[in-house]
Structures are given as C-alpha cells and as structure tokens.
Amino acid sequence: MAARSPLKNRVQIQKISPMVDCGRYAAKAVAGDDVVVGADVFREGHDKIAAVVRYRGPSDSGWREAPLRLDTNDRWYGHFHVDEMGPWRYHVLGWTDHYASWLDGLTKKHAAGQRDLDPELEEGALLLERRKRLPKAARQVCDEVIALLRGDAGLDDKVAAAVDPDLVALLERHPERLDATQSRPDLPLWVDRERARFSAWYEMFPRSEGATETTSGTFAEAAKRLPAIADMGFDVVYLPPIHPIGRTGRKGRGGPHDLAPGPDDPGVPWAIGSEAGGHTAVHPDLGTIDDFDDFVGEARRFGLEVALDFAIQCSPDHPWVREHPEWFKHRPDGSIAYAENPPKKYQDIYPIDFDTEDAEGLWNELRHVVEFWMDHGVKIFRVDNPHTKALPFWEWLIAEIRVDHPETIFLAEAFTRPKMMQTLAKLGFNQSYTYFAWRNTKHELTDYTVELAHGGMVDYYRPNFWPNTPDILTEYLQHGGRPAFKIRLVLAAMLSPSYGIYSGYELRENEPLHEGSEEYYESEKYRYKPRDWNRPDSLAPYITRVNRIRHEHRALHDLRNVWFHHIANEQLICFSKVAPGRTEPILVIVNLDPHHAHEATTWLDLWQLGLEHAGPYEAHDLITDTTHIWHGPENYVRLDPDVEPAHVLSLRAL
C-alpha cells in the first residue's frame, strides 16, 4: 500500500453548483450578487461535518470563505458576495467537526438520563485541549471550559458549558480541519456589471433619422432621437452596422430579391465595406468618426449606452478583400467564394474563411476592430450570426478583450439549434437571443421560461427577449393589432431581465413582405425609413410605463426568481417575481389572446410570493394605477385586450 493519511479526503464532495460542463466553462454572475453555491457533502457514519465555499476575486490575494449549511438529503448551500467584475474561482471544503460530533453524543446521552458521563466529559476536555492554535482569547475560553469539565461542578452545568452557543460559535470561527476534503478543480465564475443581465435595448437604424426616401440621415440627426429613447426608459441603443456599404451585388430597396438597386438605394448595412473603408470606418453618409463620437457622448448624457453590431463578413468591395485575400476562400478559378447555402447564393457577401493559414493575422485584426470601437466609447457588441464563425475564435476573442475590459458585453445573435446557442454562452457571450419571438401559447411560454430559468442554463445563459427584430415580424404581431404589441412587450419585459425592441414597434409596424413571411414590407434593411414618432397612437407612453416598472422593482432584475401560478384559463398566463428573501412581489397576468376578453380565477402559490402568512393584501396595478384588495390564492381576474391586456401587480400585505 502506498503511504496515505487516513485523515485526508474523508469527506465526499459532489455535484457542486453552479458548475458548467464540469468546470470547463465559467458560470456567470453580476457584481453585487450573492452567488449561491450548493454541494453534496457527507461522510461515513454518524459524525458531524462542516463545509465552506472558498472563493477569490480578481483582486484577492488569497481565499475568502463562507459557510455552507445542510439543507436536506446531504445537500448543502451557502453563498458568497461578488463585488468586482472579472474572473472569480471557488471550491468547496468539507471536514469532520469532531467537537460537534462529541457534543451530539453527549447531549443525546444526557437527554436520555445517563448520569455517568465522566469519560465523555474528559473526551470533550481533550478535544478542546488539542486546539493549540487558537488565538489567545479563544484559547482562554477553552481553558475555562476544560477546567469546568474536569472540575467538581454538577453534570448539568458541565453539559451546559459544553453546549454554550458562544463556545460553539468560537470553535466554528476557528475550525479544526484535520481531515478536510477540497473539491477539485477550482470552478470558474465570471462576474459582469449588472447591465449584462438587466437591460432594455432599443434597435435603430441611424440612417433613417432625418432621412428622406432617397437621402440618408446622419449621426447628428439620429442623436436628436436619443432623448425620446431615454425617456422611454431604455438602457441600450443598438445600431446595425454603421460602416460603408458595398456596391457590388447591392440589393435594391425592393427587398431581398431586388437585384437592381436604384442609384439612391442605400443597400444592406450588413454588406460591410467599400472603397470608403471597412469595419473600422463609418459610412460617409452618416458623418465622420467624430460625429459618431458625438453620438456616443450624447447617448451617455441621456444615460444610454451605444451597442454596435459586429458582423464578420465583407462585401466584395471591402478593403480586406484586396489587402488580405488569404482571409477568404478561393475557388479553383481564382475567384473568391461568395456565401452560399446551396442552392441559395449570396453574391453580395464574402464570408471570412476561418480555415485561413493566417489565422493569427485574421484573429488579431478582428480583435483590433473591437478595440477600435471600444476606444470610441462602445462597450456593448451585438454579434451577428456568431454560430457561423469558428467557435474557438469567440472563446479567444472574448477572453482577450476581458483582460483589460471586463465591462464589455457581447450579445450573441444566434437563432439556431439549442446546443450551439448554449455553447456560445458557455464560450463567454454575456447575453443571447432566444426563441421567445416564436413562443406564443401559455404552454410554450411557460416551458421555455422554465427551461431558461430553472434548468442548468440559468448559470451561464442570459436570455434577451425580442418581440421583433428587423428580420422577425412574427405572425402574432402581424395579426394581433395593438393588443398584440402590448402583450408581447409586457411578456418580454417582465419575463426576461433583458429584452429589446426594434424601432417601429411603438408605431405597431406590422405589414409583412407577403403573407407567410416574417420580413417587413418596405424593410428598413434595404431603404431609408423616416417615421413620424409623434403619432398620437404611439405605444411610447405604454413602453415608458413598462420600463419604469422594470427599473423601480428589483424583482424584475433577475430570472431565477420567476414562478408560474395556476390560472384556470388557457389564454391567461400568470407569473411572479420576487426580490431577494421573497420580498416585494410582482405578479403579472397577461391575456394571450389579442382578440377576446378572458376571465378566470387565479390559484396563487402564496409561499412563492412571500405572502403565506398574509391576510388580505393589496394588489396595485402598476399599469393602470388602480388598487384591489385580494385574499388568499383565489382571485378573480378579467382582462379585455381592447382595454388592458395585462395586469402588472405589486403585491403588499396589509
């Protein structure tokens, strides 16, 4: 037998949570979180054990620790506070608590009326005696207890001294860890700023602001729109690509099948690059880089952050095509391969060839692009189709950027198969698009939200719910009228801590390219689209109210806290969120049918709402500013979509 200490690794530690793919990837949190850690911790026999989570942040020179407490069935939980962005690590440490084990036996025997406990008391004295390393004051307390245990006090007094809570607390503060097990490997945790989890996005094409049908708007014009966006309560203004647009293969204003652009048709912003420059240039029609800087500064003045699109693809006119032909795939005839999804062809786009022999040059240049815009005040990037680029590149890029800029946020725009979407989040993307746009029924919305909030994904995948995008005008919005826009807004904004809308939503733009298509008619992707923002029927006031509710109620800043309650109507959905400690509950009830009024009785899980001991309670509707007095789990609700399709209720025990 190899020499081994019987006192090591005596405690089993298994199934630590959070843990993403065995620790291969980092779990995520935001600064200010109390990160909850769980683990199965146990050992043989009846001895008592103790456990802590040990953790260290980027500025820590050593491990800090926080206690774990037994929940049930050998599962322990504790939490630690993360107060700094960047990479954290943690592990669990468990050991036998010999004093607690001894105390447990002593008190059981004492309680059973056994009087001859001198050997037991001496065992306790010996346990205290061997604690040589205690600080002086603690050592003194122990010595006093030892003297008492060995002295001529009565048995009851001796037992009372042994169980004294101050002594027990003192020993817990200075634990004796003779046989400790440390979980391996250390698990990674990435801590973001809060914006990475809680954010309301507004997507706009700056070229449409101040535009005509044939002339482009500018950054300067677009900046005039910022106060209104801020007033609506958004946090992030996201701009599709602002770079020069190629001429070769340009699509006309007619849409995706219009291959004959007019001279004034501006082309698709994602066809990046022309003789005016590539990924680090701004479209001359929008202004100069200084104009962009002004736009960012103006946004900041109104409390908005600017998010840019990062789309790794080139128009045939992009400077890289000339300067770095090796970054593109060449056909046997020497031509560059355009994008294809056979038999479809996209002649206006050259994809980057991540199999290039010059990966080092390519990757560095792409990093340079990101850093260029960071130097211009951009900290948020919405990444276009990341699932069509080499995954090792994303893991490298995000890690590189984070070294000096942990505040950077990357949103993955991948609408693809689930495991790819999950993996992009694992690789480091801070937020991710979702299937929300196509989840309409109560069953679909419940299942999908539960999967995101109560499955393993919540540890690393931060959903960003979009009711619409320039590519997605859902059938529900096409046909549901004004109520549909309110319904989908409330669902997105209340279910997910991060959500966004594409501009025009407030004007209820709902005309598709053709029946059965999710493309917009007269899509802004292909043309300038000046709008009348001041239309009296705009949903802006409604959006403003929804965003204010989000900001004012902590419960809406998280996802793990969502809970679905029974309501006896398939067209009504009822869910809640609570602030930490099951406080400040928000209850949302939405009529999913934009065409008809529905009524039903709730069956609320009062425990989840922190109202299990409440009598009557106040349900204050934050949308309509009306108040009802409710009682217990059953309450009658009626929602007419033509009046208000949703209740957003702040509940308060009376």
Added chain:
Amino acid sequence: MAARSPLKNRVQIQKISPMVDCGRYAAKAVAGDDVVVGADVFREGHDKIAAVVRYRGPSDSGWREAPLRLDTNDRWYGHFHVDEMGPWRYHVLGWTDHYASWLDGLTKKHAAGQRDLDPELEEGALLLERRKRLPKAARQVCDEVIALLRGDAGLDDKVAAAVDPDLVALLERHPERLDATQSRPDLPLWVDRERARFSAWYEMFPRSEGATETTSGTFAEAAKRLPAIADMGFDVVYLPPIHPIGRTGRKGRGGPHDLAPGPDDPGVPWAIGSEAGGHTAVHPDLGTIDDFDDFVGEARRFGLEVALDFAIQCSPDHPWVREHPEWFKHRPDGSIAYAENPPKKYQDIYPIDFDTEDAEGLWNELRHVVEFWMDHGVKIFRVDNPHTKALPFWEWLIAEIRVDHPETIFLAEAFTRPKMMQTLAKLGFNQSYTYFAWRNTKHELTDYTVELAHGGMVDYYRPNFWPNTPDILTEYLQHGGRPAFKIRLVLAAMLSPSYGIYSGYELRENEPLHEGSEEYYESEKYRYKPRDWNRPDSLAPYITRVNRIRHEHRALHDLRNVWFHHIANEQLICFSKVAPGRTEPILVIVNLDPHHAHEATTWLDLWQLGLEHAGPYEAHDLITDTTHIWHGPENYVRLDPDVEPAHVLSLRAL
C-alpha cells in the same frame, strides 16, 4: 495572440455518456456488452462532421474506434464491444468531413438544376488529390474519380462518380482529420464478468443445516443443501459470517434484547472473533478450513458460487483487540469504545477506528482478509454496512483487489441515504442493496425502477433486489400470505437482473418479533434454525420456475430495457423487457394486492415490445404454460392472487 492552429479543436464535443461525476468514477459494463456512447458533437456553419468513439481495453496496445452517428439535435451515438474484464477507457473524436461537405453542396446544386458546376467539380478533385496518405488501392480509386471529374464525361456521370457509395465508404474508412477535437479527459469504464449484473442469490446460515435447537450444523451438513439450491436456479450462495463468535456481550437466542444467553445460544455471527480466531478463521462448530474448502468445491460442482460476508467489526474477544489495540478507539479511561448510536449502546461490538494512526497496517490487514478468502475460492463478497467505514478505504481496497482479480464482486449492504448508496457504487462496489423491500405500490415500484434504470444511476449502480433479509421481514410479507411471497419474488426477479432471497422465504416464514417490527420471531441471527425443506407447500417449485425463466430469457439479464406500460388498475403493474434490438419481449403483469382478484385492460406500447408492425401475437405465460392470442395494445387481464398473482408472458408475433 499566442500562435494557434485554426485547424484544431474546431468541433465541439460535450456531454459524453456514460460519464460518472465528470469522469472521476468509472461507468460499469460487463464483458460481452455493446457499450453505447453518446455525445453532443457539432461545429459552426453548415459543414458536415464525423465522429468516432475511441476505446481501449486492458490488453489493447492502442486505441480502437467505432463510428458515432447523428441521432437528432446534435446528439450522436455509437457503441463498442467490450470483450475483456478490467479497466477500459474511451473518448470521442470529432472532425470536419470536407469531402462530405463538398458533396452535400454539389448534390444540392445539381438537384436544383444548376449545370455550370465545373468549379465545384474541380474543388472535389482537389479534395481527393490532397489525400496522399491513402493505401495504394484506395489512392488508385481516387485517381480514377479525379480523372473522371476533370475529363469530358457528362455532368450527371461526374456527380454520380462523386456520390458513389463505394467511394464514400472508402473515404470514411480512411478519414482525413485535419481539425479534429479529442474529448478530454479519457473516461474510465470498468468491465466486470456477467455475474456482476445478472445473478440470483440465496442467503443461508450454514449453522442451521443439520442443527438442533442446541447444536450447530456444519459445512458438511450445509453442503447437502447445495443441490436443492442449485435446482431452484440460484447462482450465488451467500453465507453470513462463518467466523468464531465472541462470548463477551453475546446476545441470547431471545433476540436483540436478550442479554442473558444460555450456554448453548450460539450468538450473532456478526460479533466476529474469539480466542478461536478472527476474520480469517472459521467457527470451530462449522468445521475446519478444509471443510469450508470442500463446501466451496461442492457448490462449484453444482454451478454455484459462494459469497462471504465481509463485516469490519470485532467482538471484544477478537484477536485484533489484543494484537492491534491501536486499531480501536480508546476512551480516556483506557477502555475501548464500543459501538454506540447515542443513546443506544452495542457493548458486544467494537468498531474499527479508521482514524487510527496505523491506517497502513489496518488497510493491509483488511486486504489480507479478502485475499485469504479469495485463496479459498471466494470471488464474491457481501460487505456489511460499508457506509460506516471510511470511503477512501473502499476505493483503495477494491482497486487493489482488482489489479489481479477483476472477477471479484463486492455487494454493498448499505441501507442509508441515497447519495451514500450511490457513492459506494461509484467507488467500485459492483452491486448494491436497494430500497426495493419497501416499495410496494405501483407508483413506488414504477418511480423507483425508473430512477434506477433510466436516470444516471444505471451507468454505475447495479441494484440487487431482496424481498427479505435476516434483518428485514416486511409488513407486506407478514400480512400478505402465500400470494405476497409470490408477488414479491416475481417483482424482484423480473425487475432487477440481480435479486436474492434469504432462506425460509420458500417456507413463507412471516412471523415478526412483535407487531410493527421487521425482525423475525425466533430470528436465525440469534439461534440455530433447522427447517423442513420438504414441506409440500414450499414455494421451491415456483422459485425454480421463476429462475428458469430468468436464465432462459436474455431480456431479463438487463435493467436499461425495462419499460412500464399503462394498465387501467392501480393494483396491477405491467412492465416489459426486451433483448437487444427490441426482440424476444417478456411482458410481466402483477397483481400487487395479495388479497383480492383484479382485472383491467392493458395499453401496451407496442413499439417498445418490437411488435409495432405485428398483427395478432402469441402471449405465452411462462408461469402457467398457457397461451393466449392477443391483438394490439388493448388486452384484458384478470389476476386472482389465490390462483396466480402474476403473468410472465413471452410475446411472439404470429
């Protein structure tokens, strides 16, 4: 940027199964198995990928491999055959299949009617041309195809040559793995002999055979019982400890509370050790070690294996108490600590102190005990209360024994919390006791079996179902009469590949120590218990039939294949098992109510039974040897417990 090859780790490999605790522990299989391996495998974009599982057994000098095939949603499956006991390892390898990707694009364009595919065809020729390392014959085939692709054949002929299945198969046999990802770490798999999974156990106290109320039986007498046990169809005869029994603190024949043993009371076999010896001695009343060897030889002659009890505890009279006092915990007064579960005291048992400073000596001696009995032909050990011994010890012991004796089987007798029971299996125990004895209702039996068979446990935890043990006479057996014994036997034997009974079961011994107790009245643990095995009402013929069914039907040798079917009566349970490929289905229907007849209609999942395309099929009852013709999923069943409480049906399409 650090130099990195863009061609490495391009493919994602995640969530490999089986995988126990991230590979910390080995999954289990038995020699002859086709081990099914699953993994999420995918990459960015639309390129085609390929994957294999690579594996190596104890005698392999390199990796072997088997293909994985895409199932659905990026999940791939394959299997490899394990033909040898011992430690195996495996990992998954995935890579981009450039030829298949090219072929996919070519055939789509061709199918869409595109005729100008010369550049595409040249790309294919170049892909084939770069395959320099192919064997000569394969190289020649490629050269022919290249010539054809570049020649003046028609487009259709060129495409036909490119998709030729022989060419594709040839390229698959010699894959080009430019950007392969290899999963890490290699995952461990432990391969046992089949007995580790499929076994029927019979527990007997040899001292009762040929005994009187006051005199012990012997190995020689017990050996006479072996033919009958073999005739019943059991594989393993398990003996409680056969060692000398201590005198100090001996319990009398009256049972656990009888502290005044008579001179002829034999004591409890688990109070191991006297002046006659300890764990490597046999009780003098049973005979000599030579008599034991004869018993083992006789068992082998009848196709039975002998399993011994390994109980790491000592009577105060055990030689180790004198020879190794350091292996026991001493009280401050110098006495040795007896076993306690405060306030209960077990003065007749000294537990071993795994915290001893002489762990090396202790562990080696315990290994020596196991090896001693292995030298006497024992390859199976039923380990008593392993959850009260240091867990690192078990992991070490089992690994040590396996180095030279991979055929050894350890059964963990732990009736304790779930995670401890699971962990013992992870540490290496080949089989485990379960909660089966206390799962009586349809809901309980279904849930528990599904947890064992279709959760993660099935990869490492092999249940052994016992309807009774010397410690467990369940309420169900106490009150259910003869039908109860048949019901629990059929359930144990049909649900679990391994099961066992404690002798006396065939005689339906059902009298408890007192109402509400699971202890037997006049328990054999405390006394000799001669029995009349030839009673005409013995269940031995029924047991014989059940065991023969088990042996003759492959479906019953596995656990993963169990499937529960709907049957519209809460007192009837209906489940099936099938041989590989959904063949040779066995359907079991049991009336769980031992007191009343019940009837209902089945709703069989015909796909699970491999009968989805069948017309009428034969249902042959292997218990009663009667045959019914059944149709479709719905069939009427009536089971009267006083006639036969269970159908065990072999189904066969007509």
